[in-house]
Amino acid sequence: MARVSKHDGSRYGGVRARTRARAYARAHTLGTTPKLLLALAVLVALALLAPLAFLIQEAARDGWSTLDPLLFRSLTATLLWNTISLLVVVTALCAVIGTLAAWFTERTDLPARAVWAVLVVVPVGIPDFVTGFGWKSIFHSLGGFAGATLVMTLAVYPLVYLPVAAALRNADPTQEEVARSLGLGRVRTFLRVTLGQTRQAILGGCVLVALVLLAEYGAFEILGFRTFTTEIYTEFLVGFNSPAACALSLVLVALSLCVLVTEAAARGGGRASRSGPLAARVARPHTLGRAKLPVLAGFAVLVLLALGVPLGAILYWMIHGGSSTLPSASIAAAALHTALYSAAAGVIATLAALPIALLSVRHGSRAATALERSTYLVLALPGIVIALALTFFSEHYAAGLLYQSSAMLIAAYAIMFFPLALVAVRTSVSQAPPSLEEVARSLGCNRLQALWRLTVPLIAPGLAAAFCLVFLEAVTELTATLVLIPTGVQTLATQFWAFQSNISYGQAAPYAGVMVLIAAVPSVVLGRWFDGLPARRTALTGRREAPAPETAFAEAAIAR
């Protein structure tokens, strides 16, 4: 239904959207930047940059002479090699798997497409350390580079699949048909046209994968693979060496800057044009023919490895787990706390993303863009850095106020996963036409009323997506939680970790199971949301230029 009702033309990426949004903002300027909006946005950006300030402050504490031998030792080279080689290999694998899976589910007559489309997304809701645990508890010798590559690829490839699938759904099939009619074979059409149309979505997904890999800790700890992030934990927690850990974290920040710059360079100009606003239509699916069985087998293997192994391990250990000498714990209380903290963080991050998104879309000056971009760096910072930064500020400027309170833990989650909320909110804001607000204001609404009565309902899908993304990540957060959680309280992740590190797999498994259940809800909601929405703005405003919300995730990944 969604496919048929869409008549707004296809869109492939954020460049056009941004250019158009800027042009629109210039043409329909809502007056000068409201001071309240600016103040709120600056406040949010400051909160997000606070961990960076903490890092620089701590790293500089003992002076360069102590950092020099720490940074320039042979271990740094090893870690750099481990981190970068894993980053390159896993990102490339995710790009290939995510893109192929998306093409087969979106563009071919693959049997049971709808079922596969859900199954290949669900692994995003399984915590990386649960995937690691699943593999490790079955294949004990798994570890090192090969193990880390396998586990991380299976855990994060949906971050490429989701935007690419959305981009393919909205891409103009005419170009492929033209290429075919001009004599290009299937494979070359795919390589030269389809990949071109989805390039920005692929790159956007790859950046998310790369940033997530940089900050990953739990899975690598289980698999015994050392990266900058695992080393940062060692320095902080075993070596009592906060300056060294902070210096290494700054290397991590530099690496994530490299990722962002590389992506910006690789993105190039938006050259995927369409043949006309009315030309978009549903692509006729390619017939797989003799390839049907191998492709089905490929999907079966992917789902088996990414979903079957972790879920199977959880079930296996729930049934076969031995007894534990650890005291038992309440899974219901842990689940409740996990859900409450994560939901609160989802709401706060989403609300905080709104002023930044409004500022950068509606008043998109260079400074506003820089302000917005600066908030992405936080995604590559390990949870422990965020936790210790908050500890530091609480201790030095507030005499320990709120330390280890629910409020501070929720704030930490909101900071850590803010970028995910921002990409979703920003996309939907850029899709909401400012003209409606202008009309409302000409009819006597003030700015806030117009925002509340028009823009907020229009961007509701984006807000929901933002909430879901933050919720999903917060449910599985472990390392900041261990430092900041109120004493005596457990979340599913901390209790899972306590049992898992005591080799009490039978007791750990139910916690992983509940975590997957809780996290699966928003991943299914997310998937269905993008799947089932019509081009509602078109219906509402008659503006054909308005893009369909299906692109929200693609946009989300690209719009950084």
Add this chain to the structure above:
Amino acid sequence: MSRAMTRSRRRGLSAALVSVCLLVTAALAGCGGSSADLTIYNGQHEQTTDALVAAFEKQTGISVAVRSDDEDTLAAQIDAEGSSSPADVIYTENSPPLEHLQEQGLLAPVDSATLAQTPARFNSPRGNWVGVSARVSVLIYNTSLIKPGELPRSVMQLAEPRWRGRLALAPGETDFQPIVTSVQRAHGAAATQRWLQALKANAGDRIYPDNETVTSEVNRGQVAIGVINQYYWYRERAQVGVAGMHSAIAYFAPGDPGYVVDVSGAAVLKSSTHSAAAQRFLAFLVSRQGQEIIAHGTSFEYPIAAGVHTAAPETPFAQLRPDPISLAALGDGTSAIALLQRAQLL
């Protein structure tokens, strides 16, 4: 999709948002900080601490909140928290984190009556923490992969090439640092460095995050031999049952630098706002009742106050013949950490 459906969906969304906001408010209001009389940062195994805390609460009526994590993590956390640390007591598996906090000036003196309960050599040399229980480093070996006659007599022999691919190591565990310190004291830094490098080569990819993994992997026959503290083996036995045990423990030769007694201890934070209750908890740990709980629970450590004996481990504490290194010489582990880092084991 019709406009009406769109509208109803939006209304559903607002309802969902409102209910989430309500939930969040409830979360913030409902789960404030803990209201316990005493907060313990627990680096000891939860198995040990839980039983002790339950008995203490019952005896004194003082309510206790326990925050469990790795001892080094907790010490680093107290470092970061400084004078506003919510912790009243820190209870650790090994002495180095306590020595570290003592050097930072963060510990208060322990009541002298408490210190008098345990032998002075197991307490802080400066009286700022009290020893509670002791553990001893031993070899664990898989009985079908290794015959008792093949076992090394010294921890130094684990560096020999014959152990290549057969050795498991958990160098990230704080339990390993005292062994490194003791080897360094016996053989000097350069020899310790070479020894660590050889261990690393022998362990290959069998470098595990913790002693639980070393124990379980040796027991399952995935790897032949490892160095652990004795109680991990007893705990494994309690979890998998006697029938599931395919491993045994063995002691090094008397006085060997690999044969180290580690002391688990507790201290009161200088910043504690409940120091009277905190001192009572320390006194309870070394009281007859506290020591009996350690002796008969699932902790499998040695109580160190006089007159309390364990059923398991079977070897009486007094019969152990460890390297006579003092707790002061074990220190805060800084030099061991530096050596481990240089060998890329940390």
